[in-house]
Amino acid sequence: MSVLSITFHTVESELSNWEQYVDTELIELVENLYDVEKYILSQVETEMLTEGKNTNLFLVFENDSKRQEFTETELLNISEKIGNQFGETVMIFITQLNTKKSRF
Numbered sequence: 001m002s003v004l005s006i007t008f009h010t011v012e013s014e015l016s017n018w019e020q021y022v023d024t025e026l027i028e029l030v031e032n033l034y035d036v037e038k039y040i041l042s043q044v045e046t047e048m049l050t051e052g053k054n055t056n057l058f059l060v061f062e063n064d065s066k067r068q069e070f071t072e073t074e075l076l077n078i079s080e081k082i083g084n085q086f087g088e089t090v091m092i093f094i095t096q097l098n099t100k101k102s103r104f
Helices: 011-031 063-070 074-089
Strands: 001-010 036-044 051-059 090-097
Touching: 001 011, 001 063, 001 074, 011 036, 011 051, 011 063, 011 074, 051 063, 063 074, 074 090
Parallel strands: none
Antiparallel strands: 001 051, 001 090, 036 051
16 A cells, blocks of 8 residues: 645635635546545645645555556646646645555
């Protein structure tokens, strides 16, 4: 199992458009990802964030190789689509989670 966490930070002024995008296009993109075994799409609640909003996409892959392939191809495509639509108002942060121990 290999895990990737993608956080999308959206500025306050773009929240309405972003939420609509998440509910339509982003969910469809995620549902059609071939190598993703499981995913969780969630809104992040934190006291540390005072401006804008974070959305997190947690992806589970069969192995590190599948995760790497995704990062080199599909993630670039997703980032480009979001960049074309939202420019710098949605920032994308990638975190590769390397398992030490799991009961997942």
